[in-house]
Amino acid sequence: MELAVNIVLLSLLVTTAAALVLVRGLLASIMLTSIYGLLSASFFVIMDAVDVAFTEAAVGAGVSPLLLLLSVAVIGRHEARNAGARPLFAVLLVGITGALLIVGTLDMPAFGRADAPAHLHVAPRYLLLSGEETGIPNVVTSVLASYRAYDTLGEVIVIFTAGVAVILILASGTHRGSARPHSAPVDTKDPHTILQVVSKTMIPFMLLFAFYVQFHGDYGPGGGFQAGVIFASGIILYGLLYGLPAICRVIRPPVVELCSALGVLVYGVTGILSMLQGRPFLDYSVLADDPIRAQQIGIMVIELGVGITVASVLIVIYYAFANQFETNGN
Template identity: 60%
Template structure:
C-alpha cells in the first residue's frame, strides 16, 4: 500500500513538472510550482521525513508561490514562445544526460534497504546515543542544533546574506510617508476573508511559537517556526494593505532583529570559546551535560527562528514595496 502511494505521488510530481514546462502562462506556472511543493511535502511524510515535510509545505507551497506572484505583478504574466533552434539543441542534450544518470542509478542500493551505505557511519550513533547525550526525542533537532550546529550556523548566515542581498537590490529609500498614500489592499472587498484572517492571525502566531519551542519533542524547530511566524504578517499585509502592515512592522527594527538572530547564534558559540571549550560546545552552560545541551539548543533555535522569520518578512515586504511603487508609476 505504502509503495503504491509512493509511486502515485512521484508520478504526480513528474506530471506537474511536465505541465510546468509546457505552460506559457506564468501565473499558472507559479500555481503549479505551489502544487509541486505540496505533493513533494506529502512524499516527504511518506518517507518519514516529517520535519522536512513541514518545511517544504510552508516554504515550497506557501512562501515561494507568494514571492513568485509578487514578482509576476512587476514583470508581466506571459512568456514568449520557445525558439525552435534552442529546443533542437537542448532536447538531445537533456535526453543524453538523463540516460547517463539513469544508467548510473542501476548501481544504487535498493530503495528502503536497511544495509545500504547511507545507513552506516554516523547515523546509528545519532539514533543510539542521542537519547543519553542530548536527552531530547527528536533526533533531527539533536543533529541540527547540537551535533551539526556548525553547519546550521553557516546556513543561517546564508539566509541572512540573502536577506541583505534582496535589500541591497530592491530597497526603496524614497517610499512616500505612510499617511500620504491611499491604502490599497488587493483583497479589500472580501469581508469574510478579512474577518476570518483577523481571527486566524493570533492563532498562526501562537502556532509559530509552539513549533519553535516544541521542536525538541515533535517535528518543528527554528526554521519552520520562523516561516510560519512570518506568514502571519504576510496574511495581514495582503488583506489590509501594505500601509497598514508598514505601521505594524518597523522595517529598521526588523533588519536589526535579523542581525540579532545571527548574533545570538554566534554568541552562543563564542561564549563556549571564552570559557576554554570548543566553538559551540554547550557543556559550559550547566554542570549537568544534558541540561547544558538543552540550554544550548534553546539559544540556537531562538537565533535561527528570529533570523528566518525576519529575513522572510524583509524579503516579502521589499518585493511588495517595489511592486507598489511600480503600480503607482503606471
C-alpha cells in the same frame, strides 16, 4: 496500502513536473509550482520526514509562489516567445545532464536498504545515543542543533545572505532597506472584508502555533526553521489582506532587518561563548554544569536564533517584493 499512496503521489509529482515544462503562461506555472510544493510536502510526510514537510508546505506551497506572483504582477504574465529559434544546444545540454544524473543514481544503494552508507556511518550513533547525550527525544532536532550545529550555522548564514541580497537588489537609493511604503491610505474601494474578518481570527492562532512549533521542537516535529516560516506566513497573510503600509506599521521594516541579523548573532555568540571558556566553537558544555542541561540550553538558544533569522528574512523578502509591487505594479 503505503505503496499505493506512494505510487499515486509520485505519479502526481511527475505529472505536475511535466505540466510545468509544457505550460506557457507564467501564472499557470506558478500555480503548478505551488501544487508541486504541496505534493512534495505530502510525500515527505509519507517518508516520515515531518520536519521537512512543515517547511516545504509553508515555503514551497505558500511563500515562494506568493513571491513569484508578486514578481509576475510587476513584469506581466506572459512569457516572451523567442521567434523561430530552436534551442538545440540547450536541449542537448539538458539531455546530457539528465542522463548523467540518471546514470549516477544507478550507483546508489536500493531504496531503504539497511546497509546503505547513510545508515552505517554516524546515523546509528545519533539514533542510539542522542537521547542519552542531549536528553532530547526528537533526533532530528538534536542532530541539527547539536551534532551538526556547524552545518546549521552555515544554513542560517545562507538564509541571512539571501535576505541581504534581496535588499541589495531591490532597494533603490531613495528607500534604503526592504520597504519604505508611502503613508497613503490603503485603497478602500474594494476591501477584502470577508477575508479580513476570517484571517483576523486565524492569524493569532497561526502565530501561537509557530511558538508551539518553536519550543516543542525538542519533543516533536518542528524547530527554528519550521517555526520561522509559519510565523512569517501569518505576518505575510496579514500584509496581503491589509496592504503593505498597514503591516509596516505593525512590524516596522528596520526592526525586521535588525532581527534578521540578530538571529545569526545569537547563534554565533553561543559558539563564541564556549570558545571564551577554552572549549571548541559551539560546544554547549560550558553553558551549565550538568552536560545534558547544557545541551538543552544550547539547543534552545540556537533554535531561537534560527527561528528569529528565518522569520525575519522571509518577512524582509516579502517587504522588498511587495514594495516593488506597490511602487511599480500599480
